Amino acid sequence: MKRAAFYTLGCKVNQYETEAMIESFEDLGYKIVDYSEFADVYVINTCTVTNMGDRKSRQIIRRALDVNPDAFVTVAGCYSQMAPKEVSEIPGVSLVVGTGEKGRIAELIEYAKENEEKLNLVSDIMEVKEFEETRIKNYKDRTRAFLKIQEGCNQYCTYCIIPYARGRIRSRRPDSIIEEVKELAGNGFKEIVLTGIHVASYGKDLGDTSLIEIIERVHDIPVIERIRMSSVDPNAMTGEFIDRLRNLPKICRHFHLSLQSGCDETLKRMNRKYTTQEYKGLVERLREVFTDVAITTDLIVGFPGETEEEFQKTVDFIKDISFSAMHVFKYSPRKGTPASNYKGQVSPQVKDARSRLIVSIAKGNEEKYKKSFIGRKMKVLYERQIDDKSSVFEGLTDNYIRVESESRKDIKGKIVETALLELKEDHLTGKILNVY
DSSP states (O other), X not given: OOXXXXXXXXXXXXXXXXXXXXXXXXXXXXXEEOTTSOOSEEEEEEOOSSHHHHHHHHHHHHHHHHHOTTOEEEEEEHHHHHOHHHHHTSTTEEEEOOSSOGGGHHHHHHHHHHHTOOEEOOOOGGGOOSOOOOOOSOOSSOSEEEEEEEEOOOOOOTTOOHHHHHOSOEEOOHHHHHHHXXXXXXXXXXXXXXXXXXXXXXTTTTSSOOHHHHHHHHHTSSSOOEEEEOOBOGGGOOHHHHHHHTTXXXXXXXXXXXXXOSOHHHHHHHTOSSOHHHHHHHHHHHHHHSTTOEEEEEEEESOTTOOHHHHHHHHHHHHHHOOSEEXXXXXXXXXXXXXXXXXXXXXXXXXHHHHXXXXXXXXXXXXXXXXXXXXXXXXXXXEEESOTTOOEEEEEETTOOEEEEEOSSOOTTOEEEEEEEEEETTEEEEEEEEEO
């Protein structure tokens, strides 16, 4: 039997796309093996958000050839979209595709192997107008299903390469989304995570639907008990949007609202289309409407021109908001973006110091948030058993607190009422109560 192995770098969209590619390979008779194992075909789904993503992609490509020097290596994704010639020149790479054509990747590989051709099939993503349909019927070893509903981004933040790698916004047709959700529900999934490159833009190109409307339609599907959104642009969270969300009990009380800076001057240079006051008002509104809500975010330190005064404004802002969790990034210049040519580039040493301070504040806020739930009972969707020898299962509350609990019964894929006991490292320990 032919063997194929996959490696995914980057975002939840890439994870979804890899799962879809895996199913297409299985349909052609491939056995899917771990990336560390010997395989005939290796597929690397790459990321290019930072320079580190590019380097990691190249390392993973070379790792495949260390296992099998004669393997057919295929590179897909954002890195190959932005640097197709560079990727195609890496020794051992046989096929290069960008952020399009992923739905056809299995047949493209079969064609290239049969004709013994080395192919570079990266095309101009800006010319793509339609959402590329891919379908996942069943995730392997998962209880939460990521569902890609949107592609591309029209925001053009000055630091971000993604609009150039992913193209203009394209939305998936509502009926296609609902059909896949029903299939996933039929396979026992209880939580759906709606994801995309800029989820808030969903439906704008279609003209007859919107993000809140598709959420409401997913909400009506039996078996599905939780709906979660990936990162949402703060501008999408209007008063009407929140009022409609509050009537949907399946919505998870967790909103990832990308901030990037807590300083208005920095936000303006980033081309972020909101102010800190507007952002704070949104957070306050969400906390009024959703009890115990988790507000998480992304933040960039060391953006060009970020003075000590501007950075201090960010420090004060994140202390004021007290996020449940934060992802902190040091600004990384991306060739082709406006910010890479800005004056006032911040030194690596200053970025490191600022990052350490923000991470320290974020860790304190996260611990405070999690500790506030100790002694309470919450429903946890258990995703996996820690290992075969352990009776400990790991899962998530709807407001994104990771919980580990012991159970003699297999509770994977089940929503379980759990008493939350203590904070241990990055998670809470729990005691199993009622299984639903």
